[in-house]
Amino acid sequence: MLVEQGFQQVPFQEGNPYTQDPALPSLLRRLIPPRDFPGASYAANQRLFNEEIEPELERFGAEVITTIRAQSRGNRISPPKLVQYDNWGRRIDELQTSEGWRSLKATAQREGIPGIFYERKYREHSRLFGFAKAFIMVGDSHEVFCPLSMTDGAARVVELLGTEGMKKDVLPRLISRNSSSAFVAGQWMTERPGGSDVSQTETKAQSLGDSDSLGSKYSLDGFKWFSSATDGDIALALARIGPADSGSRGLSLFLIPLREALNNRFGSSTSSTNGVRVHRLKNKIGTHALPTAELSLEQTTAYLVGPLNEGVNNIVPVLNITRIWSAISSVGGLRKCLAIATAYANVRRIDGGKRLLRDVPLHVAQLASINLVYRALTHLVFGAVTLLGRVECGVASVEEQNRLRMFTPIVKGFAAEKAVAAMEEAMAALGGQGYMEETDIGRLIRDGIWEGTTTVLSLDLLRSTTNPARLKEFVSWSYSIILMCPPGLLKAVQAAIQSLQGRLDTLLAAFLHPVPPLIARPSLMFIGYIASAIYLLEHAIWSHSRGEEGYEIDAEVFRRWVNDGSFVAAEQDLDRIRSEVKFADASNSAIVFGKRDHAKL
DSSP: OTTTTSSSOOOOOOOOOOTTOHHHHHHHHHHHHOOOTTTSHHHHHHIIIIIIIIIHHHHHHHHHHIIIIISSSSGGGOOOOEEEEOOTEEEEEEOOOOOHHHHHHHHHTTTTHHHHHHOOOOOGGHHHHHHHHHHHHHGGGTTTTTHHHHHHHHHHHHHOOOOHHHHHHHHHHSHHHHHTOOOOEEEOBTTTTTBBGGGGOEEEEEEEEETTTEEEEEEEEOOOOOEOOHHHHHHEEESSSSGGGGGGGGGEEEEEEESSSSTTSSSOOOOOTTTTTEEEEESSSSTTTOOOEEEEEEEEEEEEESTTTTTHHHHHHHHHHHHHHHHHHHHHHHHHHHHHHHHHHHHHHEEETTEEEEEEEEHHHHHHHHHHHHHHHHHHHHHHHHHHHHHHHHHOOOOHHHHHHHHHHHHHHHHHHHHHHHHHHHHHGGGGGGSSSSSSSSHHHHHHHHTTTTTHHHHHHHHHTTTTTHHHHHHHHHHHHHHTHHHHHHHHHHHHHHHHHHHHHHHHHHHHSSSOOGGGHHHHHHHHHHHHHHHHHHHHHHHHTTTTTHHHHHHHHHHHHOOOOOHHHHHHHHHHHHHHHHHHHHHHHHHHHOOOOOGGG
């Protein structure tokens, strides 16, 4: 039989990733209220959303599944290559990236990522608008938003702490929509001794006693173990001026031009002209198109950013922004996987061609469980995005600032863990076809794993709640949403609300001092569940009060999320850790390493 003969499976067709999304359009209508822009009438403000923001997202959604997807297909996108020496034996460190990678990055810049965030046309809602665009593209982006997220973070640091020269010459190019002249920034913190522990940073900085338009000049010498924007134009890096035993207190933040002629746009991608040598590209399980490298800095010229010996505090905006970007990447990847699985159910027939998968209750139940996770994560992540926009525009309350501090480690860790598991369910929903690379689900799973460093993030969560008042503020905020529930909705969700209230009590009990370190990871997951449930409830209240189409579904999503077995298990896990804390350390070590003299380990 010829391949053209016999049964021919109808290919699935994904719809517009914005208009067909089950959560995003309604969520944005709530989070970007039409009457919230001063200086104009209600009607004018309503037109602002209805005639500017939403049509732009619809247009861009169409671009994603046509032009943008074509840029990442076939051999247009491939892993980068490093050519260290030319044919005469000279060290050149030429980094060659694929046409698709460069094209996707340029497209994102032209679309205003990260420019939208700093143009602030929509004030604090600019973050929501810009991240919504990134969200619907990220599944087809091949992680170009990794370097662009660091560019976003670098722009914020320069905006807050940069010299006048940096604000004049560097910031406009970091946020430019002109892809031919826009800068891309890296963030170089990780080194071999400490990994995420920057207190062991070996890179040293020495003042050159000179300055130019960008500021005070230093010479850096050291080795950076992970750089994920190796093809960028500048980087922010930590380096030590004081002695090694000064730990993180001796670190300062520096801006490094990857090439000496910073104000030129380079046709060559060589990065050795400012003493930056690329030793090798990392061989990663995912993010294959993204050039991640090991670099040495050899008398590299750099410029001080912010006060001396405050490098860790000065780079915090980069960490916070990139964590939210990581969550956008994880959940945006799940968005595409869910869209694929849903579209496949509309065309795949079973039972001798008598039924579509969409008509099989067991299969639809599997898709509904994926959809539930997706909705919860989308509401959680865009809740954090809302807080970020308010903080950056100076309209956030102290409580909102504290909540953002709590949420930045939570959204990255929780979103990565939950999204990747749901992506695997979406893969299974396609049967054998889900396992094929052509569907893109395998790549999205590998790229989603990249975003998870849950243990480090959970320890940061504990640091953010050192002051007991911050956790109480979170609980108070949660109750303020619960108390808004109208009687008509309360009838449908009362049991779920009562369960949620009990879990808030469990959370407060778990953080009674002294707080055992082992609760860090289970508490991150538990708070992630609680916060996403509160956001789902807030949306259900809005939807019910306005009589939105499908408000019953919003209430049902909240109810199911609270009753989800994984949420229940997260509470049980937290209770178990609290009860076993006295002997858990020793038994854990015995299970992993056997019965040894643990003092010698």
